[in-house]
Amino acid sequence: xxxxxxxxxxxxxxxxxxxxxxxxxxxxxxxxxxxxxxxxxxxxxxxxxxxxxxxxxxxxxxxxxxxxxxxxxxxxxxxxxxxxxxxxxxxxxxxxxxxxxxxxxxxxxxxxxxxxxxxxxxxxxxxxxxxxxxxxxxxxxxxxxxxxxxxxxxxxxxxxxxxxxxxxxxxxxxxxxxxxxxxxxxxxxxxxxxxxxxxxxxxxxxxxxxxxxxxxxxxxxxxxxxxxxxxxxxxxxxxxxxxxxxxxxxxxxxxxxxxxxxxxxxxxxxxxxxxxxxxxxxxxxxxxxxxxxxxxxxxxxx
Ligand SMILES: [Fe+2]
Numbered sequence: 001x002x003x004x005x006x007x008x009x010x011x012x013x014x015x016x017x018x019x020x021x022x023x024x025x026x027x028x029x030x031x032x033x034x035x036x037x038x039x040x041x042x043x044x045x046x047x048x049x050x051x052x053x054x055x056x057x058x059x060x061x062x063x064x065x066x067x068x069x070x071x072x073x074x075x076x077x078x079x080x081x082x083x084x085x086x087x088x089x090x091x092x093x094x095x096x097x098x099x100x101x102x103x104x105x106x107x108x109x110x111x112x113x114x115x116x117x118x119x120x121x122x123x124x125x126x127x128x129x130x131x132x133x134x135x136x137x138x139x140x141x142x143x144x145x146x147x148x149x150x151x152x153x154x155x156x157x158x159x160x161x162x163x164x165x166x167x168x169x170x171x172x173x174x175x176x177x178x179x180x181x182x183x184x185x186x187x188x189x190x191x192x193x194x195x196x197x198x199x200x201x202x203x204x205x206x207x208x209x210x211x212x213x214x215x216x217x218x219x220x221x222x223x224x225x226x227x228x229x230x231x232x233x234x235x236x237x238x239x240x241x242x243x244x245x246x247x248x249x250x251x252x253x254x255x256x257x258x259x260x261x262x263x264x265x266x267x268x269x270x271x272x273x274x275x276x277x278x279x280x281x282x283x284x285x286x287x288x289x290x291x292x293x294x295x296x297x298x299x300x301x302x
Pocket of ligand 1: 229
């Protein structure tokens with residue numbers, strides 16, 4: 001819900017949609033207010049009012065980022081709330097993209113920021129929360145979770161901050177093609193028939209086609225959307241790429257995607273234990289990059 005408040009009532013953790021300012025002194029829009037510099041910039045601007053979104057950020061009091069208050073660790077309830085809020089943003093943007101043909105990449109910024117700034121303990125809590133999926137939200141929760149894992153793994157293998165942020169964004173967008181799959185197949189309880197599986201397997205190409213219609217989608221997000229189901233031995237899809245044809249960044253996406261799918265719980269299926277999922281991936285080194293699986297193990301099994 002959009003609420004207009006005097007700037008003097010502004011608190012950290014609020015989601016700022018816009019600062020009412022006739023002069024372009026404060027150009028930043030749509031972000032979770034976290035830093036002292038942004039806070040002071042708004043207070044010192046000529047603006048009198050700020051438009052906040054209470055459906056996304058806090059309404060006052062607690063901070064809405066991955067930390068509560070002044071750097072205190074997240075409680076499980078706060079982790080759940082942060083994950084739910086980020087899922088809401090991913091859902092809103094992907095649905096808007098499909099229905100209205102509009103994608104405002106800026107709106108993913110608070111999610112990417114939240115993920116890339118999380119410390120180990122915060123990541124672990126968010127990951128735990130992400131394992132519990134609701135049926136209708138599962139694609140969005142999976143997208144967010146894969147984005148979290150990809151960013152984390154990219155950071156662990158020494159990629160620069162810009163690439164890590166791109167990996168997070170690519171994770172958020174990688175399964176957008178699933179939203180074009182009929183719900184009765186996508187949300188079906190229980191095993192899929194061969195024909196249904198064939199339909200599901202069209203989602204990378206469908207997603208790639210959707211994303212290509214926008215001129216502001218980074219090449220990496222397009223590549224990961226199309227190839228996140230390719231396997232090193234050439235048995236993946238849609239193009240049966242193999243070995244060195246699959247880049248390191250795409251390999252990161254395949255490992256994280258499968259790990260998240262195995263460990264997540266749904267109403268009809270219990271998620272695997274982390275160690276079982278890691279072992280399963282590790283044993284399939286003809287399909288998944290073993291070095292990346294080991295790195296992932298160091299992150300999620302700590
Ligand atoms: Fe997928």
